Amino acid sequence: MLELTRITAGYDRRDPVVRDVSLHVGAGEAVGLLGPSGCGKSTLAKVAALLHRPDAGTMTLDGTVIRGWRHRAPREQRTAVGVVFQQPRLSADPRLSLRELIAQPLRSTGRRRDVPERVAELARSVGLSDELLDRRPHAVSDGQLQRACLARALVLRPRLLICDEMTAMLDASTTAALVAVVERYRAASGAALLAVGHDRVLLERWCDRTVRWDERETEKGPAGPVTAGGGLRPPAAPR
Amino acid sequence: MTDARENTAVPVLDVQNLSVRFRMRGGRDIAAVTDARFSVAPGECLALVGESGCGKSVLASALLGLLPANARTTGSALLGGDTDLLTIGERALARTVRGRRIGLVPQSPAAHLTPVRTVRAQLEESLRELTRARGSELPKAAVAAAARASFPEGHLDRYPHELSGGLAQRAATALALIGDAPLLLADEPTTGLDRDLVERTVDELRRHTDEGRALLIITHDLAAAERIADRVAVMYAGRIVEIADAEAFFGGPGPRHPYAKGLLDALPEREFTPIPGMPPELGALPEGCAFADRCAYADARCTGERPAFTAGLACHHPPTGRASSPSKESADA
Numbered sequence: 001m002l003e004l005t006r007i008t009a010g011y012d013r014r015d016p017v018v019r020d021v022s023l024h025v026g027a028g029e030a031v032g033l034l035g036p037s038g039c040g041k042s043t044l045a046k047v048a049a050l051l052h053r054p055d056a057g058t059m060t061l062d063g064t065v066i067r068g069w070r071h072r073a074p075r076e077q078r079t080a081v082g083v084v085f086q087q088p089r090l091s092a093d094p095r096l097s098l099r100e101l102i103a104q105p106l107r108s109t110g111r112r113r114d115v116p117e118r119v120a121e122l123a124r125s126v127g128l129s130d131e132l133l134d135r136r137p138h139a140v141s142d143g144q145l146q147r148a149c150l151a152r153a154l155v156l157r158p159r160l161l162i163c164d165e166m167t168a169m170l171d172a173s174t175t176a177a178l179v180a181v182v183e184r185y186r187a188a189s190g191a192a193l194l195a196v197g198h199d200r201v202l203l204e205r206w207c208d209r210t211v212r213w214d215e216r217e218t219e220k221g222p223a224g225p226v227t228a229g230g231g232l233r234p235p236a237a238p239r
Numbered sequence: 240m241t242d243a244r245e246n247t248a249v250p251v252l253d254v255q256n257l258s259v260r261f262r263m264r265g266g267r268d269i270a271a272v273t274d275a276r277f278s279v280a281p282g283e284c285l286a287l288v289g290e291s292g293c294g295k296s297v298l299a300s301a302l303l304g305l306l307p308a309n310a311r312t313t314g315s316a317l318l319g320g321d322t323d324l325l326t327i328g329e330r331a332l333a334r335t336v337r338g339r340r341i342g343l344v345p346q347s348p349a350a351h352l353t354p355v356r357t358v359r360a361q362l363e364e365s366l367r368e369l370t371r372a373r374g375s376e377l378p379k380a381a382v383a384a385a386a387r388a389s390f391p392e393g394h395l396d397r398y399p400h401e402l403s404g405g406l407a408q409r410a411a412t413a414l415a416l417i418g419d420a421p422l423l424l425a426d427e428p429t430t431g432l433d434r435d436l437v438e439r440t441v442d443e444l445r446r447h448t449d450e451g452r453a454l455l456i457i458t459h460d461l462a463a464a465e466r467i468a469d470r471v472a473v474m475y476a477g478r479i480v481e482i483a484d485a486e487a488f489f490g491g492p493g494p495r496h497p498y499a500k501g502l503l504d505a506l507p508e509r510e511f512t513p514i515p516g517m518p519p520e521l522g523a524l525p526e527g528c529a530f531a532d533r534c535a536y537a538d539a540r541c542t543g544e545r546p547a548f549t550a551g552l553a554c555h556h557p558p559t560g561r562a563s564s565p566s567k568e569s570a571d572a
Contacts, residue, residue, distance in 0.1 A: 037404050037433045086431070127517060141292035144517070168431060171290035171459040172505040177513035198433030205507035 001027045001192040002048060002160055007057035009047050010040075016055055017043045023194075023211065025160070030186065030193040032203030035213030042086075045164040045196045049083040062159065079109060082158035086165035088145035092137045098148040099123075099133040105155050122151040126181050143174040150178055154185055161185070164196045179206050249320045250278035251422045251453035252302070256314035257325070259294070259301050263309070269522045271297040273477045274314070276548065279453040281421065284445065286464035286485070287457045288502070289474035290518060295457045296346075298474075299426045301325070302455075303341060304332040318422065338369050342415035344425035344444070348407040352399040358385070358410045359395040362417070369418040388413035389443060405436040409443070416447065423447060425456040429463050441467040461506060465489045473499040476518050476529035482551040495552050498530045528555065 002025040010016035017040040025031045035041040046052035047059065050066065050073035059066045061077060068074045085091045092101055102122055103115045123133055126147040137145050146166065153161060161182060167175035183206075186193060197203055203210050254277050261269040272294045279285045287295050300306050302316055302324050316324040318340055324332070337343070345351035353361055362381040366372045372380040382392055390409040399407060408428065415423060425444060429437040441456075441463050448454040448467075458464055464471060468485040473496060481488075481496040494500045501514035516533040519525060528534070531541040536556040546553045 036435065037431075143291050169291070172461055172502050173290060173514045175513075176505040176507075176511050179511070180513060199507075200434065202507040205511055 001025050001029065001062060002194065003060040004044070004048060005058045005060075007044065007047055007054045007059065009043055009052060009054040009057075013055055018047070018054075020057070022057075023048070025192050025194050028186070028190045028192055029209070030195065030207040032207035032210035033194060033196045033213065034198065034200055034203055034210055035196075036198060039213045041196050041213055042164050045083070045162055045194070048160075048194055049081050049162045050078045051083070075109075079105070079156050080158055081160045081162060082153035082156065083162040083164070084146070084150050084153045084166045086168050088142060088149045088169075089137065091149055092145055094137050097134050097136050098128060098140065098145070101137075101148050102133075102151045102155055105152060109156065118155060119151075122154060125154075125184065126151045127177065143170050146170060146174070146178065147181075150181060157189060158191060159189075160192045160194065162194045162196070165198070166195070167202070168197065168199070175202070250280050250317075251319060252455065253278040253317040253320070254302075254314070255316075257298065257301065257316055258313045259297050259306065260311045261307075261309055262311065263522070267522055270477050270524055271310075271521055272301065274548070275474075275479050277472050277479065277482060279422070279455050281453050282448060282451050283469050284448045284454040284456060284467050285470050285472060286468035287455065287472045287474055287479075288459065288461060288464050290459060290502075292521070293474045293518065294477040294521065295459075295474055296426055299424055299455075299457050302424065303337060303343060304329055338365070338415075338418040338420065340418075340420050341422045341424055342418060342420040344408075344412050344415045344423060344428045346427040346430055348411035349399055349402075349404070351411050352407060352414075354399050357396050357398055358390070358402070358413075361410075362395070362413060365414050365417045384413050384417050385410075387416050404432050405439065408432065408436070408440055412440075412443065412447075421452055423452050423454045425454065425458075427458055427460075428456065429458065429460055434462075437463050438466060461489075461503065473502070476524060477521055478529065478553065479548065480530070480553045492558075495558050496530075496554050497534045497536055497556070501533075528553075 004021065004023040007018060007021050008016045009018045021044060023033070033041055043052065047054050053069040053071060061080060066073050066077055072078060096104065099119055102119050106112065106115050106118060128144065128147055128151070132140060132144060163182065167178055170178070182193065185191065193207070195203055195207055254275055257272060257275040259272040261271055263269060275298060277285060287298070289295050301312050304324065306312070312325045314325065318324055318336065322336070324336065359381055362384050363377045366377055366380050366384060370380065381395065385392060385395055388409045390406065390413050394402065394406060402410060423444070428444065429440050432440060437460065444454060444456065445467050456464070456467060465485065471483055471485050471488045472479050473481045475498045481494060481499050483494065488494050494503060498514070504510040505513050514533055519529050525531065525542070527542040527544050528537070528546050531537040534541065540555050546555045
């Protein structure tokens with residue numbers, strides 16, 4: 001499904017955050033990528049979500065090599081990937097109601113007619129009431145807003161879903177609820193998942209397979225496909 | 240630590256019937272906190288847990304006098320047995336309480352620290368304000384203050400954006416400890432940190448507690464609460480629904496309130512099943528038990544009558560009188 005080969009990426013070509021990293025996510029597979037904060041896993045997630053152009057390396061999605069990058073990859077390819085970030089307050093446009101937030105990807109890809117039905121279906125699935133859908137982000141809780149962000153990520157029926165610390169801000173019950181939504185979608189659609197995070201217990205429970213950013217710390221099973229050839233940059237400051 | 244815990248005669252903080260209401264436009268009231276009752280003794284850590292939006296942080300803001308102007312508080316919150324935090328007023332809070340008698344460990348240290356000044360400059364400023372250190376003593380005192388929170392001396396001249404999440408957290412903790420306050424109030428101190436850092440942060444907070452301070456930690460991270468707390472208070476829809484000994488709560492008998500049990504069962508290391516539904520709006524709380532429509536034990540009494548908080552529990556169905564597994568029974572029916 002997703003094949004990252006020897007990816008180098010970052011925000012400064014002389015000092016990349018991700019160096020020479022490879023990662024494979026099979027069709028329908030759920031892979032958890034574990035790493036400490038500051039290791040570069042979010043940057044890799046942005047590359048995998050086709051939102052950040054890598055400096056080197058190749059990336060294939062469903063067997064097609066991603067070409068035509070500008071800052072991001074071409075839209076036709078991006079729409080095959082859904083992404084949910086850690087902080088819903090930063091990723092949700094505060095001017096839009098939750099309903100508009102969920103519907104926007106449909107509108108901008110010219111599928112306006114599908115809006116009412118698809119939004120209703122997703123709202124049911126993530127547990128947002130009609131009344132909540134009409135509110136804007138400031139009037140809902142973090143958990144409710146993240147439910148809307150997940151619905152938005154699923155609205156175009158992505159074949160690959162990327163969850164970057166989707167539940168790090170959330171309580172245990174909301175975490176379990178959102179994971180259940182993702183798994184119901186995957187069971188129905190056969191989509192693949194790349195879940196990025198630091199919570200080992202959560203990702204091991206959720207995913208088919210987990211990959212550690214730092215191979216030396218791998219305790220069980222094979223080392224996994226992340227090969228840090230050039231080594232990964234240590235965090236900016238020792239902790 | 241055991242000695243300190245037995246010293247419950249004068250709690251550092253004693254909260255009685257604390258309620259917070261926000262008056263909204265159109266005359267609507269939001270009941271953010273209702274009838275909160277708890278106390279924290281020297282050397283003791285009380286963890287206040289609950290999902291986001293349940294009123295935990297509002298409670299913390301009320302104790303520090305940091306609520307917005309449309310908030311009204313009732314009840315009392317006695318600090319050290321003599322000072323009612325809810326009535327002494329902003330001037331006294333600023334001059335004698337914040338930093339001096341209550342140290343705040345903030346939720347987002349990166350946002351709490353002043354971005355344009357180094358950690359050293361911020362420590363020295365707080366030392367000047369809160370202690371007697373002056374002039375030539377300040378540099379030495381700043382290094383000592385940093386050391387108390389295990390902040391490495393070599394990083395003192397960094398700006399907040401140059402610190403990792405863990406170091407920023409320690410810098411904020413160092414600032415909170417400067418006034419040597421008997422009460423530490425930590426509002427979600429581990430949000431966004433990875434597991435190792437969470438453990439290190441709570442272990443350090445535990446160390447400061449063991450030195451005789453009282454610690455009120457507000458968190459949605461149950462694993463962190465389990466690691467640090469002596470007692471746990473569970474909050475739901477603005478009310479404390481259970482207060483229990485941490486050991487009993489996380490281990491042996493387990494939680495007694497169905498909501499608390501649901502929260503624990505949602506953990507990936509346990510059942511990993513969510514509590515159905517979502518919490519009610521604080522502006523439109525039901526007549527009866529606020530958890531009733533999500534609760535497997537709920538009956539007519541629960542929806543009609545709010546359970547009183549007695550013996551550390553607010554539930555019409557304490558564990559002894561419960562059917563063993565209601566969800567299965569209702570599925571069979």
